[in-house]
Amino acid sequence: MRRSKVYIALLHYPMYNKNMDIITTSITNLDLHDIARAARTYDVEGMYIVHPSPNQHKLAGEILAYWQEGYGGKYNNDRQEAFRLLRLVGDLPAVTEAIKLETGQDAVVVATDARPYSDTVKYRDLRSDILETDRSYLILFGTGWGIARELLSQCDRILEPIAGTSEYNHLSVRSAVSIILDRLLGEAWYNI
Amino acid sequence: MRRSKVYIALLHYPMYNKNMDIITTSITNLDLHDIARAARTYDVEGMYIVHPSPNQHKLAGEILAYWQEGYGGKYNNDRQEAFRLLRLVGDLPAVTEAIKLETGQDAVVVATDARPYSDTVKYRDLRSDILETDRSYLILFGTGWGIARELLSQCDRILEPIAGTSEYNHLSVRSAVSIILDRLLGEAWYNI
Numbered sequence: 001m002r003r004s005k006v007y008i009a010l011l012h013y014p015m016y017n018k019n020m021d022i023i024t025t026s027i028t029n030l031d032l033h034d035i036a037r038a039a040r041t042y043d044v045e046g047m048y049i050v051h052p053s054p055n056q057h058k059l060a061g062e063i064l065a066y067w068q069e070g071y072g073g074k075y076n077n078d079r080q081e082a083f084r085l086l087r088l089v090g091d092l093p094a095v096t097e098a099i100k101l102e103t104g105q106d107a108v109v110v111a112t113d114a115r116p117y118s119d120t121v122k123y124r125d126l127r128s129d130i131l132e133t134d135r136s137y138l139i140l141f142g143t144g145w146g147i148a149r150e151l152l153s154q155c156d157r158i159l160e161p162i163a164g165t166s167e168y169n170h171l172s173v174r175s176a177v178s179i180i181l182d183r184l185l186g187e188a189w190y191n192i
Numbered sequence: 193m194r195r196s197k198v199y200i201a202l203l204h205y206p207m208y209n210k211n212m213d214i215i216t217t218s219i220t221n222l223d224l225h226d227i228a229r230a231a232r233t234y235d236v237e238g239m240y241i242v243h244p245s246p247n248q249h250k251l252a253g254e255i256l257a258y259w260q261e262g263y264g265g266k267y268n269n270d271r272q273e274a275f276r277l278l279r280l281v282g283d284l285p286a287v288t289e290a291i292k293l294e295t296g297q298d299a300v301v302v303a304t305d306a307r308p309y310s311d312t313v314k315y316r317d318l319r320s321d322i323l324e325t326d327r328s329y330l331i332l333f334g335t336g337w338g339i340a341r342e343l344l345s346q347c348d349r350i351l352e353p354i355a356g357t358s359e360y361n362h363l364s365v366r367s368a369v370s371i372i373l374d375r376l377l378g379e380a381w382y383n384i
Contacts, residue, residue, distance in 0.1 A: 078362040124382055164373075164374075171230060172225065172226045175226055186354075188382075189316060191316075
């Protein structure tokens with residue numbers, strides 16, 4: 001039984017683009033669907049969509065309303081159940097404040113990135129911390145070409161990158177979230 | 193070091209819909225992108241997109257050409273590298289024949305499904321078979337509401353479903369492929 005509460009956030013700013021400029025990415029419909037379904041599967045407490053632009057909030061708000069309260073949710077109840085986890089906010093402090101209000105404690109903020117950084121936390125260690133301590137964890141996922149270094153340096157921990165079997169490390173954020181939730185929160189299939 | 197060759201196939205017929213009717217699903221652009229990127233990350237030998245309809249082949253063929261040879265591939269070389277794994281065929285026998293031609297042996301055909309079936313193979317066992325024997329494996333992924341039972345019953349093995357931490361088992365096929373490739377072919381993060 002997991003003792004910690006786990007939240008995830010999908011960030012759209014400050015991200016890198018291909019040329020390592022700092023940019024704001026757009027909200028992508030399928031990110032919401034795929035990541036909400038994975039979050040629900042692994043019993044995540046909440047999934048924050050973080051974007052600074054009111055226009056993007058309007059767009060994402062319409063998608064959320066369709067699946068949370070509108071026809072989409074009636075037609076596909078499983079999708080509605082996943083979309084219930086989604087919350088739309090403007091910046092990272094709004095996420096950490098909401099979690100503090102909900103849990104009464106500061107969340108341990110864990111960034112994820114495909115690039116190697118020094119002092120990253122290993123999957124096995126973070127997994128046992130989550131399972132065995134009474135804390136709140138917030139796991140951050142980036143879009144575009146990844147989370148800007150300045151924001152990464154403010155996080156409590158950085159999770160080691162996913163190493164596949166090749167030098168190629170260009171998973172979609174949808175794949176990365178799925179694999180990371182499975183490693184941190186999934187059944188211990190390797191022991192069964 | 194992995195000793196077996198591993199191929200994957202994304203099937204669009206015969207699938208179930210929500211009401212358990214047998215249907216043909218459509219090819220989805222983002223399935224190609226996300227699954228090709230995951231396949232490349234985990235060093236899969238080839239990824240077959242299987243669809244019976246010539247119209248869908250035309251559509252998918254245009255997407256493939258854009259990323260394999262056209263502007264997309266020039267602009268984003270990583271994507272081109274992933275798309276090189278993609279092959280478009282009409283049915284499952286075309287996949288198994290192509291693999292036999294390439295490897296000189298019949299592939300062990302492993303179906304995946306979110307539903308529980310009896311006599312499923314465990315992740316740990318399939319992983320060690322793939323790592324330690326000199327064979328070819330073809331892992332089948334369904335779309336819609338899953339692969340029709342008649343086809344499942346013709347496969348050599350059925351892989352056990354992904355159990356998350358809840359009763360909810362509605363991952364996208366993009367998430368399911370990513371998690372299954374990570375469990376079967378990824379680094380042994382749980383031992384490190």
